[in-house]
Amino acid sequence: MNILIVSATELEIADSVPTFNHYRIDHLVTGVGMVATAYALGKRLQERSYDLLVNVGIAGSFNPEHELGTVLKIKSDRIFRFGAEQGSSFLPIEQMGFGESSFSERLPAEDLVAAYHNLPYTDAISVNMVHGSAETIKRLQTELPKNCLESMEGAAFFYAAQKAGVPCIQVRAVSNLVEERNTANWNIPKALQSLNDWLQNFLNHQKRESDF
Ligand SMILES: O=C(O)c1cccc(C(=O)CC[C@H]2O[C@@H](n3cnc4c(=O)[nH]cnc43)[C@H](O)[C@@H]2O)c1
Numbered sequence: 001m002n003i004l005i006v007s008a009t010e011l012e013i014a015d016s017v018p019t020f021n022h023y024r025i026d027h028l029v030t031g032v033g034m035v036a037t038a039y040a041l042g043k044r045l046q047e048r049s050y051d052l053l054v055n056v057g058i059a060g061s062f063n064p065e066h067e068l069g070t071v072l073k074i075k076s077d078r079i080f081r082f083g084a085e086q087g088s089s090f091l092p093i094e095q096m097g098f099g100e101s102s103f104s105e106r107l108p109a110e111d112l113v114a115a116y117h118n119l120p121y122t123d124a125i126s127v128n129m130v131h132g133s134a135e136t137i138k139r140l141q142t143e144l145p146k147n148c149l150e151s152m153e154g155a156a157f158f159y160a161a162q163k164a165g166v167p168c169i170q171v172r173a174v175s176n177l178v179e180e181r182n183t184a185n186w187n188i189p190k191a192l193q194s195l196n197d198w199l200q201n202f203l204n205h206q207k208r209e210s211d212f
Pocket residue numbers: 008009032033057058059060061127130131150151152153175176177178181183
């Protein structure tokens with residue numbers, strides 16, 4: 001199985017580069033945000049073909065009970081607030097007739113190993129502006145699924161993969177709660193450790209399985 005690992009930053013995958021090299025697995029660092037991700041992944045998929053795209057990264061969680069470092073797989077991811085204001089309400093892009101805002105994982109024909117299946121699923125939103133106002137966050141906690149995560153790339157990753165017709169999965173580790181901005185509460189090292197532990201375990205099992 002020819003796998004491409006996709007992350008927004010070098011930092012998010014740095015600890016796993018020796019594993020990528022060992023198995024000759026490609027990786028792509030897109031830059032932060034949906035525009036950078038869609039461009040970089042779209043370009044790469046014009047140049048090379050893959051059996052599976054794996055987006056990994058850190059994320060914020062809307063669930064205040066989430067322990068930092070928790071690793072989750074993303075079932076579907078939505079470009080947040082993609083549409084138009086209509087008076088005091090919001091008109092989604094779907095209702096405007098200009099496309100879609102929500103995109104999902106697509107599993108490959110070859111079964112994935114237990115390291116993937118054993119992860120809990122959640123949904124996510126992708127934002128251009130990280131939420132940091134207590135008022136907005138309180139409202140979103142009632143609107144979004146309880147364990148919803150927030151990143152700046154996931155929906156664009158699924159979008160580019162869907163456009164190219166390539167199976168795709170997304171796995172994120174919680175680095176922070178989505179709360180009034182206070183980066184002193186973040187634990188990026190813990191999230192990176194659990195994300196990369198998971199990634200290396202997944203690749204070790206998946207590559208061994210595929211090679212038999
Ligand atoms: O300094 C800040 O306010 C800040 C806010 C969000 C992210 C960062 C980063 O340095 C990491 C960028 C990277 O992390 C993902 N991420 C992590 N937590 C969140 C979040 O709460 N909301 C949205 N994105 C988040 C994101 O996908 C970026 O690629 C610094």
